[in-house]
Amino acid sequence: MEALKKFDGQYWKNLFDSRVGKTTWPYGSGVWSKKEWVLPEIDSDHIVSAFEGNSNLFWAERYGKTVLGMNDLWVKHCGISHTGSFKDLGMTVLVSQVNRLRKLGKPVVGVGCASTGDTSAALSAYCAAAGIPAIVFLPANRISMAQLVQPIANGAKVISLDTDFDGCMQLIREVTAELPIYLANSLNSLRLEGQKTAAIEILQQFDWEVPDWVIVPGGNLGNIYAFYKGFQMCKELGLVDRIPRMVCAQAQNANPLYLHYKAGWDTEFKPVTAGTTFASAIQIGDPVSIDRAIFALKNCDGIVEEASEEELMDAMSQADLTGMFICPHTGVALAALIKLRNSGVIQPNDRTVVVSTAHGLKFTQSKIDYHSNAIPDMASRFANPPIEVKADFGAVMDVLQKRVLSEYQ
Ligand SMILES: Cc1ncc(COP(=O)(O)O)c(C=O)c1O
Numbered sequence: 001m002e003a004l005k006k007f008d009g010q011y012w013k014n015l016f017d018s019r020v021g022k023t024t025w026p027y028g029s030g031v032w033s034k035k036e037w038v039l040p041e042i043d044s045d046h047i048v049s050a051f052e053g054n055s056n057l058f059w060a061e062r063y064g065k066t067v068l069g070m071n072d073l074w075v076k077h078c079g080i081s082h083t084g085s086f087k088d089l090g091m092t093v094l095v096s097q098v099n100r101l102r103k104l105g106k107p108v109v110g111v112g113c114a115s116t117g118d119t120s121a122a123l124s125a126y127c128a129a130a131g132i133p134a135i136v137f138l139p140a141n142r143i144s145m146a147q148l149v150q151p152i153a154n155g156a157k158v159i160s161l162d163t164d165f166d167g168c169m170q171l172i173r174e175v176t177a178e179l180p181i182y183l184a185n186s187l188n189s190l191r192l193e194g195q196k197t198a199a200i201e202i203l204q205q206f207d208w209e210v211p212d213w214v215i216v217p218g219g220n221l222g223n224i225y226a227f228y229k230g231f232q233m234c235k236e237l238g239l240v241d242r243i244p245r246m247v248c249a250q251a252q253n254a255n256p257l258y259l260h261y262k263a264g265w266d267t268e269f270k271p272v273t274a275g276t277t278f279a280s281a282i283q284i285g286d287p288v289s290i291d292r293a294i295f296a297l298k299n300c301d302g303i304v305e306e307a308s309e310e311e312l313m314d315a316m317s318q319a320d321l322t323g324m325f326i327c328p329h330t331g332v333a334l335a336a337l338i339k340l341r342n343s344g345v346i347q348p349n350d351r352t353v354v355v356s357t358a359h360g361l362k363f364t365q366s367k368i369d370y371h372s373n374a375i376p377d378m379a380s381r382f383a384n385p386p387i388e389v390k391a392d393f394g395a396v397m398d399v400l401q402k403r404v405l406s407e408y409q
């Protein structure tokens with residue numbers, strides 16, 4: 001920070017703005033366009049990048065106005081990315097550093113992680129791009145098919161374990177303590193250095209105006225800290241004069257941070273056994289970045305909210321009906337927003353950013369189940385199942401009359 005403070009806020013804003021929309025290596029990446037703040041000393045030739053970042057900050061006009069009575073609701077689509085989740089932002093940094101270490105002759109034989117599906121996808125892709133062996137520990141039958149196929153296709157060693165994510169995490173920590181395999185989960189701060197650029201990017205996309213709220217779905221809890229760090233650096237280095245309040249949103253079935261927040265922060269943190277949730281990538285009971293998350297939330301006057309399965313699926317489905325195609329984790333964040341709007345904590349004119357963490361196409365089975373009304377004990381209020389019609393002109397006209405034209409009469 002001392003070195004960065006030699007330049008003023010305007011210098012950094014001009015530098016970062018000058019790199020947007022260019023392809024100059026490596027600054028065309030949203031992460032590496034902030035290289036001086038991320039990993040300044042790495043040689044550009046050692047960087048492994050898919051030009052990640054620079055993701056769409058989408059004005060959710062229809063959803064905001066019709067569902068929440070809000071004018072200034074935005075969705076930061078971090079999941080519209082190389083491997084379909086925000087993990088690319090951190091993985092480019094971690095794998096670049098490993099690439100550098102290997103080029104310097106350090107004994108790193110491979111990189112390993114435990115994963116609920118997105119970290120493994122990102123690790124496998126970046127390692128494959130650099131020719132570095134990747135080893136991923138996955139909880140058997142707990143991740144989506146689209147997520148599972150990603151490391152398989154990218155040539156990683158996929159170890160499917162008969163345990164949950166927390167069990168996989170425990171094992172990978174033990175294994176990497178014994179073998180020269182580099183640990184790629186978010187307790188490695190290189191990951192967070194990359195992920196923090198999404199926060200800087202939000203400020204940049206708002207022309208360095210600070211939103212009132214940023215809502216982030218939380219699981220292993222690295223990302224909420226990464227966002228805090230990005231915002232805080234912008235404040236400390238003079239690019240903005242305040243930071244937003246943040247909300248960490250958890251699934252009710254995997255809510256250890258929420259329980260800790262409700263208990264008043266000062267009690268001892270108790271991990272939980274995470275239950276099944278459609279937001280499967282945040283089915284985590286013993287988050288590795290718990291201390292960082294608490295630090296971040298305390299320092300931004302943050303809030304933790306939770307969402308039931310029905311609330312998160314309804315929120316996701318209703319958002320999809322306004323043209324988005326979001327993942328269930330983003331549904332958790334939107335459900336938290338609905339609660340905070342209803343309780344008056346978030347005001348109609350507050351500028352609010354919901355962080356969308358993965359692409360909806362990775363979680364199509366949950367959408368199919370919802371729209372087929374196939375989820376037990378769920379009303380699926382926004383289900384839109386296909387209408388099966390005989391291939392006959394009269395039958396088709398009949399259906400259109402009843403299901404389409406009648407709505408306009
Ligand atoms: C899609 C998705 N959303 C949210 C999260 C939560 O991020 P974090 O683990 O950094 O809290 C994860 C991973 O945990 C994820 O894969």
Ligand SMILES: N[C@@H](CCOP(=O)(O)O)C(=O)O
Pocket residue numbers: 113114115116117118119120184185186187219220222281282288
């Ligand atoms: N959702 C994550 C869980 C692991 O998180 P990490 O950020 O610590 O790697 C995943 O996709 O694996």
